[in-house]
Amino acid sequence: MTKMSGAKALIKSLERQNVEVIFGILGGALLPIYDHFGKSKIRHILCRHEQGAAHAADGYARASGKAGVCMATSGPGATNLVTGITNAYMDSSPVIALTGQVPTTGANTSYMIGRDAFQEADIIGITTPITKHNFQLREAAEIPETVKTAFYIATTGRPGPVLIDVPKNVQTEVAEIEFSNGIQIRGYKPTSNPHPLQIRKAAELLAEAKSPVILAGGGVITSNASRELLQVAELLMAPVATTFMGKGSFPEIHPLSLGSIGMHGNPVANKLLCEADVLLAVGTRFSDRSTGNLDSFCSPTKKIHIDIDTAEIGKNIDVDIPIVADATKALKALRERLTKQLKKEGNSAWTKRVKEAKEQLNPPSKGASKDLKPKALLQKLRKLLPENAIVTTEVGQNQMWAALYFNALKPRTFISSGGLGTMGFGFPASIGAKVACPDRPVVDIAGDGSFRMTEQELATSVMEDIPVIVIVLNNSVLGMVAQWQRMFFEGRYSAVKLGSVPDFVKLTEAYGAQGFRVGSIAEFSKAVKKALKSNLTTVIDVPISLEEDVVPMVPPGCGINEQVGDY
């Protein structure tokens, strides 16, 4: 036991969790904690808006696989984190949010919790439905245990954000503090080992399958199960489709890769999924954007569902063989069982069908397109970036084009807001990813509408020397909603035109970063190469037509095999 302040105990507790970096903005209710940053090896990155801090922590978490930490002061600081926390919750990302809070007690009794004090917000009440768990500290002595527990909850089982609210008097209170190891939470014991009987049943079903398909979700990436996924796929010679969140879990240039399914999925993935007699789904929650109309989603297909979250089993679709387990462990067990079970030499008819379908539905582009169209641009970008480069996206058309045309080759290299669909996520997330992986190029594929929502983080990127590349597909319009207005509202545009301001090159330069505007694929390549070489924060403004659609597309309410438009 050592006597120290709550603020010091908090920093020490974070150090004990190997926290290297915190994205945050301070404020009155955090002053005692911030007083300790100079003395700690933890790097504090000052963001320009708390939403940016939360997304950066999220991007850091997804790129590194470790918990990302963000911090904000009481009241508006804390409420500004809310979008970022919700985003992390929807995509199961381990984010720790630390918030300042007004004191629980004090000599000045008008300034305390529950009395509507200055900069007081009920952040516990606000974040209850958007966190895996949250804590409000009551005394300094609770700090080590609470921090340890928060990290454990955030990073184990199905990961998710955890918030710790730290009243100011708890930060200043000096108490005997004890740091200990070990965790015991009686209400939280995540299952990770698969049930052997379920594995046996699944292996039997898969061994007899005529046209098996694997659907890999974000859980495969979270669990670092890509190697096991590849082994099972090759063993079964089963093609692998991913969900949007699963993009990167399976190399998209592999002969068995079908790309991602869903509303803007790859046509071959949507088509072959519906031809499967057995579907092995791993780490996916069957979201509506992935499945389309549930009534027609693989209804005759036998389904095996591996997920670490029991509540996801049977939530959206009924399955034949549920397996509650960690994806890596389940796939390993399945592989071992299948190795014993599989007798036949491949399944040549299905292999042939997969090959044909890919050739028919995903024909290779004819020659190199010179037009500055999203498809050509993203395919070019893939060639310009090394395999391990990290790509984040904003939300909207830019995101769906990236999903369709940018091949992700490795896990944790494609980072996007899948569940919440948060415009403004990609740029701060790219900053977080770059902090996690400073030696790898990080690129945010953006739209002009999304980028403007968190563009102020250019200051963070420049001042903290975190060089990332932003590619703004600039159609001067809120592109995805404009597309829907064209398709489903007879072309009546309403409130979607953003106009030609700002000039993104000038805006970028105002922040002290470099900006390029490009008019052709050749100029685009040159700009990307320059950005990669310079290692400076770069924004590449790519004017594109406002009429550009993301196709193919599954119209809302239709089944995923009822896609319209060509790949």
Add this chain to the structure above:
Amino acid sequence: MENGRTKVIAALVENKPGVLHSIANMFRRRGFNIESITVGPTEQEDLSRMTITVNGDEKTLEQIIKQMNKLIDVVKVSRLEPENIVTRELALIKVNVPDTRHRSDVINCVEVFRGRVVDVSPEALTIEITGTPDKIDAFLNLMKTYGIMELARTGLTALSRGVRSIRIDE
């Protein structure tokens, strides 16, 4: 209501602030409907027991239990099978009986239902009655003819029959 029965869930939860909020919040957010909820301390000081009755199909009940289990402060959740439980509810009923001729009728009813008259005033009788919700419903039906001035029901609470119990193994 499937099989014409309300479903009963019992949960052991951490006895600390905010737990009821997080459970109620989950029900609201996911669109589940609580019919009644009772909360109280248990034989273990740091645990509370909740008895929640819900109205929904099997699938909904399964989701409710799974979602409750995900909450960190929920230590244990069990579904109580209607045929294997003892259920009780308590009601306080204020009945309007200004006419003394009717009073003995009401008191007779109270005796038949093994209730008690806990307060008497010139205008009204206050009755305490304990039993299964069906029994209380039946009694309330009878009292309607006299006029119910005020009614407070606790909601259902329940335990399994026999030695079976919801406990946590420390």
